[in-house]
Amino acid sequence: MTTTPTPARRRALRFGNRQQLQQILAFTGLVVIFAFFSFASPYFLDWPNVKGILLATSVTGIMALGATFVIATGGIDLSVGTGMTLCSVMTAVFLANIGLPLFVGVLGGLAIGALIGLVNGLNVSYLRLPPFIATLAMMMIAQGLSLVISGTKPIYFSDVAGFDQIAAGELIPGLPNAVLIFFVAAIVAGVVLSKTLAGRYALSIGSNEEATAISGVNVRRWKVVIYVIAGLFTGLAGVVLGSRLNSAQPGLGLGYELEAIAAVVIGGTSLRGGKATILGTVIGALIMATLTNGLRIMSIPQEWQRVAVGIVIILAVYADQLRRGKEA
Amino acid sequence: MSDSPALLRATGISKSFPGVRALDDVHLDLRHGEVLALVGENGAGKSTFMNLLSGVLQPDAGVMELNGAPMSPAGPRQANELGISVIHQEFHLMPDLTVAQNIFIGREPRRSGVIRDDELVRRAKALFERLGIPLDPRQPVSHLSVAGQQMVEIAKALSFDxxxxxxxxxxxxxxxxxxxxLFRIVRxxxxxxxxVIYVSHRMDEVKEISDRITVLRDGRYVDTLPTAETPTREVIAAMVGRQLEVGVRPDPTEPDPTQRPVVLSVRGLSTRKLLKDVSFELHRGEILGFAGLMGAGRTEVARAIIGADRSTGVIEVNGRPVTVRNPADAVRNGIGYLSEDRKRYGLLLDQDVVRNVMLSSLPGMTRAGFVRDTDGRRVAADMVRQLAIRTPSVTQTAKNLSGxxxxxxxxxxxLVRDCDVLIVDEPTRGIDVGAKDEIYTLLTGLAAQGKSIIVISSELPEVLRLADRIVVMCEGRVTGTLANADATQHDIMELATRFGADHLITTGDAE
Structure with missing residues (x-):
């Protein structure tokens, strides 16, 4: 928010100030956590462990990317966790049960994600349900459908040649594809959020929905588009998760949505909407995974790991509030 | 007089925000028993100054004294306890609570922890009787008119000692x-x-109510003038640093705008709530004024035309009937609306000037689906220059700009969207005299370039100054359309009250 006198400096700070500060803050947090654990445990910085952290980040991270769009509009998406499971189950149905080609099955999984987003978007825009309620209902529907469709039993991809390579393969030697997919998805999400109409309108709607509508933006239609984008990421997360486990686990998924939302919030995105960055979300997701991993390496019991994550969320958002307070 | 301490004195007050020096060595002297008007253009620092006096902000430098004793309220509550009450321009009421609950919020009468509603209502009633305000304490605030809500704010402020x-x-x-x-209550x-410190843009009111006038300009103290002995012209000159014309009318434009093609034609526009059979035509390059009392339905006409509210009737743009279901349809047909409530319906307050200026035109500023920000910044910079928008840069956040x-x-x-028809609703509400003048010049200039403009205003001098013709409304109907040259304030008021409405129209700043 600093006013800069010279045009040159002004340009240099274009992305600076507000947006960058919140990312620097989150990034510093990540570095501090990394430094702490590498001192605390000699194994922490081993590549297999770092790879583990990145792998653990990938699925939640992809979900969080989608959630960032919805949160940018001032909405919330509670259906990403079980929605991801439904996408994973449907991908299994397409590939393992029906026997569609790999490519088609994966696209089918993404399409189910888009469909979930479409229904969420229509419910929010045209039935005027609050996003919390619309996606809470979808969370339950997706959970139920996953169980019904799978007959409550896991579906295995063992006979689908190459499916496990989606996550476990290494196009770049040493780096699992799941991580690569996450990073590529993040770049795509970043471009969509900052450079396309859907992203810009998401931020405008989050900033002031009424003014955006009066300005001639068809807010209802764009909201549907934004929920569909979020759904596509849910679908992608479902495919990657299925590939990692080499199976669709219909009982999984509940609670993942909160992990995703936590990652978004730690990254500095405002739940009130209007302010969101993808880089922040990526860092947020990394912080969550690093923390869990580090605490596990230090043999901290799982229950206490959750407590620690909770405290980090409080600290992260408090730091963000402090910064905002000074901004005024 | 001079040896007794002033009621409230502030000396050497300075306050900076990042990039802005809002107040620079300002002083103010409120005597016992007087009404001191505080005037200045928007951005002169009045709001900041009031926020300092009421403890919302703390000064960087300077001393404030109450009855000679130094004071530095750490917050609004503490200022209240010291005996300083503020009535803000914007309401801070809870719409679902009753009038009485709003007034006594935070200090409800209780007996063993339980709120005594009867006592609450009794106190509110007593307060209203003392102030002579006809309000029902049990009514939810959301049922009140804007004026009624204002009265609640005033009653709340005066309920403190x-x-x-x-x-x-x-x-x-x-x-x-x-x-x-309101003036009776103040007296x-x-x-x-x-x-009383009375902040206003309206010179006639300042003249009527105040004893002295303190003028600020660009965050600095200019002068304090005795109201009775100072002509309004001089006060305005002190505010803006130049002389202003007041109460002028537009030059008759050639050719007569009504001879030019009709750009927008509205026939039989009705809404379920208010509008009944509203019809009018807007010509190319014409400024059409909409006058009427509050609640006459002028804003409703605008909202119906842009599809923000449901309506029936025929709307034609350039002779072609159009269906407008939402503002997006209206914009596609070249109709833009500037709301009277620009913070709610006009701006993305948290975003910068570029994003705000681009908002309506984004689809035209993309290549292969990607927004071209360099274009946006260039266009915004052009606009900043063209409209003389005072901002340190195009990346300034909208909320940091003056009204x-x-x-x-x-x-x-x-303008970036290149709309042919602009509907401007109370274009100068909350804007100071100098900036008003600039807005008038801009609108007149746009009409000269061939834009067609509808000006909705509650200030008759504003309508008379801008409009070629004036549509007068009363209770949801058009009661007359006058050519500016034939119109007098008296004629307009007569039409505006044709259905026996018992309000009077605000006559604004005219002398």
Missing amino acids: AQVLIMDEPTAALTETEVAT DFISPRTG GNQQKVVLAKW
Whole structure:
């Protein structure tokens, strides 16, 4: 928010100030956590462990990317966790049960994600349900459908040649594809959020929905588009998760949505909407995974790991509030 | 007089925000028993100054004294306890609570922890009787008109045992009779131990109510003038640093706008709630004024035309009937709307000037689906220059601009979209005299370039100054359409009250 006198400096700070500060803050947090654990445990910085952290980040991270769009509009998406499971189950149905080609099955999984987003978007825009309620209902529907469709039993991809390579393969030697997919998805999400109409309108709607509508933006239609984008990421997360486990686990998924939302919030995105960055979300997701991993390496019991994550969320958002307070 | 301490004195007050020096060595002296008007253009620092006096902000430098004793309120509550009450321009009421609950929020009468509603209502009633305000304490605030809500704010401020009452643009939403009530309340409040700081843009009101006038300009103290001995012209000159014309009318344009093609034709526009059979035509390059009392339905006409509210009737753009279901349809047909409430309906307050200016035109600023930000910044910079928007840079956040400059940003948004028809609703509400003049010049210039403009205004001098023709409304109907040359304030008022409405129209700043 600093006013800069010279045009040159002004340009240099274009992305600076507000947006960058919140990312620097989150990034510093990540570095501090990394430094702490590498001192605390000699194994922490081993590549297999770092790879583990990145792998653990990938699925939640992809979900969080989608959630960032919805949160940018001032909405919330509670259906990403079980929605991801439904996408994973449907991908299994397409590939393992029906026997569609790999490519088609994966696209089918993404399409189910888009469909979930479409229904969420229509419910929010045209039935005027609050996003919390619309996606809470979808969370339950997706959970139920996953169980019904799978007959409550896991579906295995063992006979689908190459499916496990989606996550476990290494196009770049040493780096699992799941991580690569996450990073590529993040770049795509970043471009969509900052450079396309859907992203810009998401931020405008989050900033002031009424003014955006009066300005001639068809807010209802764009909201549907934004929920569909979020759904596509849910679908992608479902495919990657299925590939990692080499199976669709219909009982999984509940609670993942909160992990995703936590990652978004730690990254500095405002739940009130209007302010969101993808880089922040990526860092947020990394912080969550690093923390869990580090605490596990230090043999901290799982229950206490959750407590620690909770405290980090409080600290992260408090730091963000402090910064905002000074901004005024 | 000079040896007794002033009721409220502030000396050497300075306050900076990042990039802005809002106040620089300002002083103010409120005597016992007086009404001191505080005037200045938007951005002059009045709001900041009031926020310092009421403890919302703390000064970087300077001393404030209450009855000679130094004071530095750490927050609004503490200022209240010291006897300083503020009535803000914007309401801070809870719409679902009753009038009485709003007034006594945070200090409800209780017996063993349980709120005593009967006592609450009794106290509110007593307060209203004392102030002569006809309000029902049990009514939810959301049922009240804007003026009614204003009265609740005033009653709330006076329910504290205030010595100093600070009022920020208290009449912005009031009709003339309501203003008269307000002034009576202010006069009743004044006693040898109290004083009022009255912030306003309306010179006629300042003239009527104040004893002295303190003028700020660009965050600095200019002068304090005795109201009775200073002509309004001089006060305005002190505010803006130059002389202004007041009460002028437009030159008759050649050729007569009504001879030019009709750009927008509205026939039989009706809404379920208010509008009945509204019809009018807008010609190319014409400024059409909409006058009427509050609640006459002028804003409703605008909202119906842009599809923000449901309506029936025929709307034709350039002779072609159009269906407008939402503002997006209206914009596609070249109709843009500048709301009277620009913070709610006009601006993305948290975003910068570029994003605001681009908002309506984004689809045209993309290549292969990607927004070209360099274009946006260039266009925004052009607009900043063209409309003389005072901002340190195009990346300044909209909320940090003054009201007049915010209004220009909203105007810029529509100019970039290249709308043929602009509907401007109370274009100068909450804007100071100098910036008003600039907005008038801009609108007149746009009409000269061939834009067609509808100006909705509650200030008759504004309508008379801008409009070629004037549509007068009353209770949801058009009661007359006058050519500017034939129209007098008297004619317009007669039409505006044709159905026996009992309000009076606000006559604004004219002398």
